[in-house]
Amino acid sequence: MKEKIKELILSALRKVQKEEGKEIDIPIFNIEVPKVEAHGDFATNVAFLLTRSLKRAPRQIAALIVNHLPATAWLEKVEIAGPGFINFFLKETAWQQVVKEIITKKEDYGRGDPQNIKVLVEFVSANPTGPLHIGHGRGAAVGDSLANILAFAGYDVRREYYINDVGRQMRILGHSVYLRYLELLGEQHAFPKDFYQGEYIKDLAKEVFEKEGDKYKHMPEEEAILAFSRYAGERILKEIKEVLDGFGVQFDNWFSEKTLVESGAVKELLVWLKEQGLAYEKDGALWFASSRFGDEKDRVLVKADGATTYFASDLAYHKNKMERGFDLLVDIWGADHHGYVARVKAGMQAMGYDPEKLQILLIQLVHLKRGGKPVAMSTRAGEFVPLKEVLEEVGKDAARFIFLTRSCDSHLDFDLEVAKSQNMENPVFYVQYAHARVCSIEKMAKEKGISFPPLEEIDLSPLTEPEEVRLMKMLAQFPEVIEGAARTLEPHRLPYYLTELAGEFHRYYNKHRILGMPDPIAQARFALAQAVKTVIKTGLNLLGVSAPEKM
RNA sequence: GCGCCCGUAGCUCAGCAGGACAGAGCAGCGGACUUCUAAUCCGCGGGUCGGGGGUUCGAAUCCCUCCGGGCGCGCCA
Numbered sequence: 320m321k322e323k324i325k326e327l328i329l330s331a332l333r334k335v336q337k338e339e340g341k342e343i344d345i346p347i348f349n350i351e352v353p354k355v356e357a358h359g360d361f362a363t364n365v366a367f368l369l370t371r372s373l374k375r376a377p378r379q380i381a382a383l384i385v386n387h388l389p390a391t392a393w394l395e396k397v398e399i400a401g402p403g404f405i406n407f408f409l410k411e412t413a414w415q416q417v418v419k420e421i422i423t424k425k426e427d428y429g430r431g432d433p434q435n436i437k438v439l440v441e442f443v444s445a446n447p448t449g450p451l452h453i454g455h456g457r458g459a460a461v462g463d464s465l466a467n468i469l470a471f472a473g474y475d476v477r478r479e480y481y482i483n484d485v486g487r488q489m490r491i492l493g494h495s496v497y498l499r500y501l502e503l504l505g506e507q508h509a510f511p512k513d514f515y516q517g518e519y520i521k522d523l524a525k526e527v528f529e530k531e532g533d534k535y536k537h538m539p540e541e542e543a544i545l546a547f548s549r550y551a552g553e554r555i556l557k558e559i560k561e562v563l564d565g566f567g568v569q570f571d572n573w574f575s576e577k578t579l580v581e582s583g584a585v586k587e588l589l590v591w592l593k594e595q596g597l598a599y600e601k602d603g604a605l606w607f608a609s610s611r612f613g614d615e616k617d618r619v620l621v622k623a624d625g626a627t628t629y630f631a632s633d634l635a636y637h638k639n640k641m642e643r644g645f646d647l648l649v650d651i652w653g654a655d656h657h658g659y660v661a662r663v664k665a666g667m668q669a670m671g672y673d674p675e676k677l678q679i680l681l682i683q684l685v686h687l688k689r690g691g692k693p694v695a696m697s698t699r700a701g702e703f704v705p706l707k708e709v710l711e712e713v714g715k716d717a718a719r720f721i722f723l724t725r726s727c728d729s730h731l732d733f734d735l736e737v738a739k740s741q742n743m744e745n746p747v748f749y750v751q752y753a754h755a756r757v758c759s760i761e762k763m764a765k766e767k768g769i770s771f772p773p774l775e776e777i778d779l780s781p782l783t784e785p786e787e788v789r790l791m792k793m794l795a796q797f798p799e800v801i802e803g804a805a806r807t808l809e810p811h812r813l814p815y816y817l818t819e820l821a822g823e824f825h826r827y828y829n830k831h832r833i834l835g836m837p838d839p840i841a842q843a844r845f846a847l848a849q850a851v852k853t854v855i856k857t858g859l860n861l862l863g864v865s866a867p868e869k870m
Numbered sequence: 871g872c873g874c875c876c877g878u879a880g881c882u883c884a885g886c887a888g889g890a891c892a893g894a895g896c897a898g899c900g901g902a903c904u905u906c907u908a909a910u911c912c913g914c915g916g917g918u919c920g921g922g923g924g925u926u927c928g929a930a931u932c933c934c935u936c937c938g939g940g941c942g943c944g945c946c947a
Contacts, residue, residue: 353890354891355891402889513946619945658941725882725884743895744882749909759907799886803887811884830911
């Protein structure tokens with residue numbers, strides 16, 4: 320709809336151009352839905368933007384444009400308003416077309432044309448050294464839904480989880496389990512502070528003991544630690560996969576850092592960086608000259624003890640991503656990693672890639688609360704509340720909706736009581752309820768033996784009530800909401816839209832009846848309700864939230 | 871000290887590529903179920919958009935500065 324208005328304006332501008340006999344720089348102008356209904360269905364600021372080049376007052380320019388607008392059947396009227404806005408008022412039939420379109424396209428309504436742009440969304444990527452906590456849940460929800468939205472908007476999307484399965488942390492993990500294992504066998508050892516303290520370490524040790532007895536006690540320490548490291552890593556990763564699966568999150572690829580190291584890709588990159596003069600030795604370590612690319616200081620790639628840093632792997636990983644032919648990389652990180660943005664972008668640049676091709680979304684912290692009071696830690700000392708427990712308590716739908724109904728830049732208060740409540744504090748039910756209500760109408764019609772003609776054949780012209788027009792306008796915005804959420808990488812726009820759409824429907828439902836009205840009206844309203852149902856369902860699917868038929 | 875994010879109604883948050891008088895929900899008060907689910911709807915009150923400068927025809931939105939909060943500043947991940 321917006322596009323059609325835009326074409327009208329452009330066509331008018333071309334005519335003006337001809338008449339004036341001079342070139343006008345056609346500016347990038349806005350067409351927006353005004354906040355106030357009295358300002359029409361769409362408004363444009365184009366006249367303001369032309370004041371310089373035409374050297375006339377905005378209202379005069381607006382008049383010039385309006386006088387050159389081509390005639391159209393679906394425009395009710397055009398007004399010049401305020402300091403020089405042009406307001407467009409559409410006929411009801413224009414909005415009715417939207418319903419027709421939804422009925423025809425069904426779940427494909429709002430889908431963008433294929434863009435032929437390959438995007439890799441990398442998210443969660445939590446180290447397999449402990450269970451996922453609620454912060455990972457937010458990242459998972461955002462990453463997964465953003466990937467859904469991007470795919471729906473027409474991008475070619477892949478989802479990936481990067482596993483840090485080598486290095487010091489994995490060794491410490493193995494060592495931690497090993498020590499707990501020895502404790503089970505009656506040996507007491509000092510348990511270092513920087514080892515993994517959680518109860519789950521003890522559980523893992525117990526598992527090994529129950530399966531294999533004291534076998535590892537007689538093994539050389541190094542060998543045992545390695546075995547425990549591998550076992551614990553795999554075991555924890557398996558659980559991470561299970562929790563994510565239950566959260567509706569699946570990945571196309573689980574990318575192992577180990578393969579990157581073992582294939583020699585990390586070493587090759589280091590050699591290349593040295594050859595290019597982008598890496599240098601100092602104090603026994605190898606440094607990447609990231610400060611040359613906007614980072615505040617240089618960063619270590621190889622420590623003096625000969626071990627490579629995670630950063631070295633990260634660079635090789637991003638190089639690998641680009642080599643796989645992606646046009647856009649989206650990384651979703653916890654906000655506590657923001658200090659790494661500059662260095663990874665510096666790396667992109669050093670490796671010859673446009674740093675703009677890497678978009679990093681920083682997700683702010685989640686504060687877990689219960690009835691307004693902070694739940695900082697679980698009863699298990701030193702652990703965050705596991706995501707698994709949160710999901711068991713509040714369910715996937717509520718959790719995902721809450722995680723997604725907030726801009727990533729904002730801190731999120733996640734209140735367990737609110738997440739379980741069934742009122743507008745927790746809008747997931749509000750949206751789902753709208754969907755269920757439409758389903759309920761269908762069911763009731765069936766029970767009463769009322770049958771409707773195929774939706775495509777229904778005459779929509781009776782849809783003229785103000786509530787109906789408003790509803791149709793909301794439906795018309797859906798494709799733009801998708802496009803906007805994808806372009807800005809802001810999935811939170813979608814749940815907000817769905818809440819508004821549901822609200823518009825609830826209002827309509829309370830005021831007007833569908834069944835029991837004379838045929839033409841009942842049929843048209845039924846078709847409208849079906850359109851609402853379709854859009855809500857599509858939207859909820861993109862969020863990974865179910866659309867129940869009854870509640 | 872430096873860097874990133876945030877500061878909008880009592881609370882939780884929107885504000886869409888600067889646009890026309892700043893929005894929603896919750897909380898408070900008052901209403902609506904013999905009719906498609908009241909997990910809903912309707913009405914009322916409530917804000918110097920943290921403060922101050924600047925850019926602009928126009929700023930919650932962009933720039934500068936100050937104040938407040940969070941996070942990060944390791945040859946840790």
